[in-house]
Amino acid sequence: MVQIIMNAGVNPDLQYNLQEPELPAREDWGKMYWKTWELLVENMGHGSNRNSFSEDYLDAAFNGNIFQLGTCLIVQFASYGFKILPILQSLDNFYQKQEPDGYICR
Structure with missing residues (x-):
């Protein structure tokens, strides 16, 4: 299970495992970069018995x-954080529901 909790600022685990942007002339772009990662983590989905999705997945x-x-x-975007983000689990959600004939229902 992915344990990433975003508080004020950037999560240290996330920041440690991602590239630091080098934008000395555009500090606002660096802030936007980290905000994008925060939003990705805040919108991470969680599986349940009802939806039978993976425990954690990108949504x-x-x-x-x-x-x-x-x-x-x-x-594709999150692949830069593959060490700590549930990338394959996100794709597994489709294959967990695949029928024997190959059909995948939405």
Whole structure:
């Protein structure tokens, strides 16, 4: 289970495992960079008996459904934090519901 809790500022585990932006002329871009990572973690989904998703997964946070395109885009972005983010678990949510004939229901 991923244990990332965002408080004021950037989570130390997250900051330690990600590249530090080198933008001396654009400090505001550095703040935006870290805010993007904070939002990703704040919108992480959690599985339940009802939805049978992975315990932790990356979610686009639109509603209770997951979407293949959104998940693929988030996973591509989050790959920079692969050491601490549930990247493969996010993709596993689709295959956990796959029918024997290969069909994956949304």
